Each structure stands twice: as structure tokens, then as C-alpha cells.
Amino acid sequence: MIHRSNNHIGTPPEAEFCVFGWMRKNLFRNTFDSIVTISVVLFLVWIVPAVFSWMFLDAVGFSGDEALCRSSDGACWPFMREKARLILFGTYPYDQQWRAALASVLVIGLVATLIFKRMRVKWMVLLWAVGAAVFVGLMFGNVMGLPAVQTVKWNGLPVFLLLSVFSLAAAFPLGILLALARHQNNYQLLKNLAAGYIELIRGVPLLMVLFMGLFVLPMVMPRGFFLEPLFAILIALMLFHAAYFAEDIRGGLQTLESGQVEAADSLGLSYWPKVLLIVLPQAIKQSLPAIFNTLIGGYKDTSLVIIVGIHDIISTAKMAYSDPDWQRYGLEAYFFVGIWYFCSCWCLSAYGRHLEKKQDN
């Protein structure tokens, strides 16, 4: 019997055991690693104290006033106290802003139900349709005794959420349909139409699609039906994002083994059950990173609507610091908006990672 008298069996070598060991293993493993570590540490030492002192140490607290801010180097938090409502809701009538707040919370709630609650597609679609109607009713008014507020006065967060969330949510099913149309070979005309549509939309900038939507869409509406510019833009955004989603999903469709489709056929599944039960779940799983990429990119690109005169949160941030008394605090305004974007994009990205992990079982 071989008996090792080595009493270090079962314990890791000392070099990896304590703090210095951990550092040596993870941060200074070799020369290149050490250089990277030192550079990052130097960078953090340079930046973190500066940011921290700007945000907290030198900053003027919420209860201060503009004169205090002017004499200090740090962030001006009274600016936020003064202008937060302007940045969030813009020129929406002041006493009716509770409606805009409620509408924004409603949209965020809809997104949360999508993330956290499992329900059948039918009910989810119904919930979102009702949610959209309630949103428009709340914001526009003229029902149940709420005073009317025209769409030109919708600014800031509610309009941003309306345009980003609803256009992306509606674009996804349309993108699936386009991808399926482009991927199949039985109906060549349909395939070419879908390909033509996708390539056309991908070939022009988003701004051009927005302009087209603003000018062309009202013309194709039936007589007497007035299409608000806001909803024309919503439709234009939806058509734009659908093309990008279509390509993401088509990538996933291409990874599908033909054996899956043949097995489904041999089970006697007709087209739609086959697509919904076998093809799409696998294709979407494969294209999740691409889909979330398009989602997050599209979400942020919504800000371009300022060019067509719709004032989202970035535009209202600019309005906030164009007040003559608060002109110097543009950084605080954009910081606020940046926090919103960062948090919402982080949540979306985290949800994407969670979905991917869930699929890998």
C-alpha cells in the first residue's frame, strides 16, 4: 500500500490560500496581467476620487440654492430638485403631471409583467393592448372628466417610454413574421417581398424612416382620419425595428437542424403549430444575444425623434438648463438622464443574460 506521508494532501498550496495568494493568482499571474492590473488601478485612483468628490464631497446638497451652486465646484443637486419635474414631464400641464407619472409607471409595469410573470401569449397581448389604451387615455384626457392635453405637449419620460417600449414590443412579432417569410422557400414572392422590405429599411438611416413616416403615413390614411404625428412616428419606429429583429431571428432560424423540421412534419404538425412549438423556441434561443442587442440599441435610438420635433428626456434636459438662472448645470441634467438610461439598459441586459442562462440547462 502506498502511503504518502505528505501532510499537505487535501490543502491547497499556500501560495493560493491567503489574500496575497489570491492577488498573485488573479491579478499578477504573469507580466501582461500585472501591467493590466497596474494600469487599471492607476486609472481608478485617478478617476474615482474626482467623481466621488464631484458627486458627494464638493456637491451642494438638495436644500441649497443657485447662489451656493455657483460658488462650488461640485455637483449642483438643487438643480435636480428644481428641474426634475421639467426633465421628466416637460411642458405637460403642471397640475396634470400626475397623469403623466401614472402613465409612465403603467408602461414600466407592463414591461415588468413581461419579465417576471409567465402567462399565455393571448393574455399578454390583451394586457398590453389594454395598457396601451389606458396610457393614451390617461395622457390625452378628454375621458372621465380629465381635461384634454394635446400630443404636442407630451414631453419627456412618458413620450420616450411610449415610443420606445411600444414600438419595440410591436416590432418583435412583425420581425418574426418577416424572418419566417424570408427563410422559407415555398412562396418565392413572399420571400422576395420580405427580403426587399428588410433590405430597404436596413439601407436607409432611421432619420429618413422617421421623416417618411411623418410625411407619407398620413397620406395613406383613409380620408378624414387624422393621424397624430406622434403615432405616425410610433408606426415608423415599429416598421424600422421589425426589419432588424427579422434579421436577428433569421440568424437563429438558420442554426436550426433540418432534422427538427422533418421530425415535426413526420409528427403531422401543420405549419403554425410546427413554427410555434418547435422552430421558434429553438431559433429564438439561439438569437437571444442579437435580439437583446437590437432591443437595447433601438431603445436608445428613440432619442433621435427630437429631429422630428418630439421632445423626449434628452430634449427636456436641454430645456431644463436653458433657464437663464440655471444655464451652467448641463452636466447635472445629462447625469440624471444618463442614470435613467444606464439603469434601464442594465436591467434589460441582465434580463437577457438571465434568459440565456435559463436556456442552458
Place this chain on the structure above:
Amino acid sequence: MKRIATLAFGMFAITTAFGSQATAGPVLDEIKASGNIICLVNTNSPGFSSPDSKGVFQGFNTDFGRMAAAAIFGDASKADIRGIGFSDSMKTIVARKAHMASRSITSTGTRDADPGLVFPVTTFYDGQGFMVANKLNVKSASELSGAVVCAEEGSTTLLNIADWFGNRKMDYKVENIGDKTARLQAFYAGKCDVLASDFTALLSDRQLASNPADYTILPEIISNEPLTLACQPDQELEAILFWGFQVMLTAEQYGVTSQNIDAIIKDIDKQPKAVRRLFGEKGATSDMAEKLQIPANWAYNIIKQVGNYGEVYERHLGESTVFKLVRKGTPNDLSSRGGLMYAYPIR
């Protein structure tokens, strides 16, 4: 659908109510029918139009929209002041989606020749100027030979500078920075000696320096930028805007302000004839009101609810604001004091 119904109802109401009288302009009819006048302003022009913390537009330009509402409806709050949407305000007015714009638009020959748009009255005479740091010890723009000028490539600013320096045979170099914030940073960092821009823009830019007192705006104005109101072509509407403005100038000339107008009205018989014509019972203004079909005391409403020109100027651009824009000696002063604000006689 709703808009067409409102318009139809408005037309119906007007034809029945005013059928036999002199026809007011169609745009004015539409304004009266809809109950407010749509006035377009810039969304982020400090001092001229920017929303306050409650989201209500305040500024020099917005007060002229309120002037129009006070004249037409007797209530300055009936002005629907909107930040401009897509395609600048001029195209929106030509497309008949707004009634007027008070937007620091420079009235130019080519713009005026366009049908669908009229520039009734100039509210502010602006021009291009220069800003320098005090430490350069430059007191006039004629000492700027050899300077490095921060301006935006392709803008009329550069063209004006080229004309001006060329005419005086002075050298200069251009630091071409497209983005306004970057340009300001370059100027405050000392990268260029001179910042060239519209005079009023320079004033608001100076506030962004860490110490505004370290910078001077040179007295020379090297171009003409008359900033005017714009509106849809309609004789009555144009008359209201033009003469409403003259009321504001005349009131300032005679010292009538929103604070003392009530006292003046009580004492109307002791006032100069011009004031009596403006605010009296049977004055020229009530005659005009009958012809234009606006409330008879429209001049009183304008001054009481908005103020005279000097009040509007001081409120948004004057000593009590961050701009401290001095009016004396500039074209925006009254003609009686050497400026260009010439009050047309109202009689």
C-alpha cells in the same frame, strides 16, 4: 375628425354671427373659433423662450404671443405657446399648423418673398458681435487684427467676419469648431482670442464662464439681424400684431406701465391726447377694435396683462436678470432716445 368638426362649427358660428359685417380674415376667424392662438417659440433659448420649472414657457419672445392673445381674446393666457416641432417654425406656419411664431427669426428678403408667411413687425434688433477676455485689453473690434476667432464653419457668422475683417484689411485666423459647447470650452480655455456670435447669444454664453466678469462683449455690431414675429398671411392678424406692438411702444413712450395703467385710466381726462387715444372710451383703438372685431379695450388688456415694451425687455433681458443687457444706445431703445423702436401714431 375633431379638428374638422371644430373648424366647421367655427365657420358656421362665424357666418351666422358676423355674416353681414366686414369679413375678418380667415385666419383670425379660425383663431377666434378655436379659442386660442398658437404661437411657436424656441424650446431652449435662455432669456427669449425656455420652460420654467413648471413647464410654462417664459421669455422675451413668449410675451409677444401673450400680447396677441391679450388683444384678440382679452386674456393673455389664451396663448398656446408651443416649442417648435419638426421643420422650423416657418414651414409650420406655411403649412397652417400654427398661427404665429415669435422665434428670433431674422427677417430676410428671401424669406419674406415666400408666400404663406408674413413678417409684420420687428421686436428686437440683434446683430453679430465679438466677445474677448478682459486680459487681452482690447476695447474695440478694430484692434482685433491677427486674432484667432472661434466660429462655426459654414454659418453666416463666418461670412460676416470675412466681410468685416476683409473690408478693414485685418488678418485673422479661424478656429473652426462646429459644436457650440466645444466652441465655448475652447474660448474659455484660451484656445482662441475672440468668440463671434449673435450679440444676445454672446450674452447668455458669457454666463457660462466660471467668472463672467472676466469677459467683455465688444461694442461693435457687425451685421443686422432684425428679429421679427412671423405669422400666416391675414390682413387683420398682421394688423393686430403690428399695432399691438405699437401700443406697447407708445405706452412706454408715455410712461404707461402695467402697474400704473389703472390709475391712469381713472384719470384719463388729464392725460396727454396720445394716451387718451390709446386707452380712452372713444379713442382710435376702439375704432380699430370694431373693424378688427376684437374687444374694444384691447390696448388696455395688452398693457395690463403683458406690459409695455420696456417692461417686457427688463423682465427678461434687463438689469434684474443674469443678462444685464443694457438698452441705452442700442437699436432696441425708443426712437426718442436714439434707437430704432419707432412708435407709429395711433390715431
